[in-house]
Amino acid sequence: xxxxxxxxxxxxxxxxxxxxxxxxxxxxxxxxxxxxxxxxxxxxxxxxxxxxxxxxxxxxxxxxxxxxxxxxxxxxxxxxxxxxxxxxxxxxxxxxxxxxxxxxxxxxxxxxxxxxxxxxxxxxxxxxxxxxxxxxxxxxxxxxxxxxxxxxxxxxxxxxxxxxxxxxxxxxxxxxxxxxxxxxxxxxxxxxxxxxxxxxxxxxxxxxxxxxx
Amino acid sequence: xxxxxxxxxxxxxxxxxxxxxxxxxxxxxxxxxxxxxxxxxxxxxxxxxxxxxxxxxxxxxxxxxxxxxxxxxxxxxxxxxxxxxxxxxxxxxxxxxxx
Numbered sequence: 001x002x003x004x005x006x007x008x009x010x011x012x013x014x015x016x017x018x019x020x021x022x023x024x025x026x027x028x029x030x031x032x033x034x035x036x037x038x039x040x041x042x043x044x045x046x047x048x049x050x051x052x053x054x055x056x057x058x059x060x061x062x063x064x065x066x067x068x069x070x071x072x073x074x075x076x077x078x079x080x081x082x083x084x085x086x087x088x089x090x091x092x093x094x095x096x097x098x099x100x101x102x103x104x105x106x107x108x109x110x111x112x113x114x115x116x117x118x119x120x121x122x123x124x125x126x127x128x129x130x131x132x133x134x135x136x137x138x139x140x141x142x143x144x145x146x147x148x149x150x151x152x153x154x155x156x157x158x159x160x161x162x163x164x165x166x167x168x169x170x171x172x173x174x175x176x177x178x179x180x181x182x183x184x185x186x187x188x189x190x191x192x193x194x195x196x197x198x199x200x201x202x203x204x205x206x207x208x209x210x211x212x213x
Numbered sequence: 214x215x216x217x218x219x220x221x222x223x224x225x226x227x228x229x230x231x232x233x234x235x236x237x238x239x240x241x242x243x244x245x246x247x248x249x250x251x252x253x254x255x256x257x258x259x260x261x262x263x264x265x266x267x268x269x270x271x272x273x274x275x276x277x278x279x280x281x282x283x284x285x286x287x288x289x290x291x292x293x294x295x296x297x298x299x300x301x302x303x304x305x306x307x308x309x310x311x312x
Contacts, residue, residue: 125266152288154269201266206289 022111029105033058034098039066042101043093044116048073051090052098056142056174060102063146063157063182065174066094067164075137082135087161087195088126095145095157096202097121104153104204119204124154127199133163133192140164141194146182154203162191226253229279229299236274242267253296268293281305 017025028037034055043050051074057065068090070082101112101121108114135141145159164170168190181187205213234251237243240263247261257263257271272283272291279302291301 125264149273151273152269152283152285203269209289 025111026109029102029111030109033060034064034066034102039098042098042112044112049089050093051086052094054170055098056170057177057182058099058102059179059182060099060106061147061150062179063144063159064095064099065142065144065177065182066098067140067142067170068094069140070135070137072137080136082137082139082141084129084131084195087131087135087141088129088197088200090141091143091145091157091159091161091195091197092123092200092202094143095147095159096155096200099145099147099157100150100153100155100202100204103150115204118207119153120207120210122203122205122210124201124203125199126197127201129198130196131194132196133194135163135194140168140170142170142191144182144185144187145197145200148199152203153205154201156199156201158198158200160185160196161194162187163194165190165192225303226299229302230295232278233275233295233298233302236271236278237261239274240267240271251295253294253299255295256293257295258293265293271298275302279306281309 025037025041028034034042035058037055039050039052039055040046043052051068052066053069054067055064056067070086074082074086101115104115104119105112140163142162142164143159144162145157147155147157149156165188173188230251230253234248237248237251238245242264243261251261255261257268258265263271268291269288272288275281275298276283281302283301283305287301287305291297
């Protein structure tokens with residue numbers, strides 16, 4: 001496979017997508033949000049390094065809430081614990097990659113596979129992270145991210161990761177969530193704080209520039 | 214006539230450099246002492262030790278200072294020297310006037 005080529009399993013999904021499905025997704029891009037869309041439609045890498053299972057709440061210019069449950073392969077060779085660095089990766093995928101890709105698709109009226117031919121999503125910087133707790137395989141984490149800056153395909157997010165209580169209906173809980181509550185991290189005390197993240201920054205870099213780095 | 218044009222261009226670049234220095238004094242990751250001898254050849258990354266991430270923040274402040282608007286392509290093409298930013302500001306200002 002050539003560098004940056006769409007992986008076979010993703011190409012299969014894209015090729016199988018009908019014109020009607022693409023039109024429906026474009027309508028979501030222009031008029032909707034990521035809730036109820038599948039992460040693999042937006043995050044065109046994976047599957048083993050895709051750390052988003054579900055988008056629970058999304059306001060395109062404000063922020064997002066998304067969940068991920070670490071799998072056995074994610075904790076292998078690491079004390080059965082989901083690594084801190086992977087928590088940051090999961091947060092970045094849920095926030096800056098998902099939100100910025102969505103907004104770029106909206107700007108260009110296209111789907112993510114079109115952007116994938118032009119840009120590489122790259123970490124630019126990680127401001128600060130404070131870890132408070134840990135996660136094991138089977139736990140469910142949620143990332144709450146708010147967008148602090150977005151311009152020229154660079155996005156900066158602050159946010160938090162929480163561990164979800166067992167047998168908790170996340171979909172129902174976040175159905176009526178809103179921007180004010182996101183900015184205040186106003187969620188049930190049953191969620192356990194796992195990490196606070198500040199100034200997580202990513203940018204979609206032109207592929208030709210990326211190759212020159 | 215050509216001398217007058219050159220003089221005006223030089224003055225314009227100097228005014229932009231002065232404005233840019235005002236912007237740079239507000240950037241917390243740049244040591245103010247390093248701004249003393251800044252010329253158009255000064256490189257943000259190597260001479261001022263500016264983190265590459267800061268260039269986007271500087272560009273945002275420059276937009277505000279000079280009342281201009283950069284496109285994605287402008288930022289993609291932006292170099293890391295002071296003269297690159299000045300060239301970009303002049304180009305974007307001219308583009309705005311032509312529109």
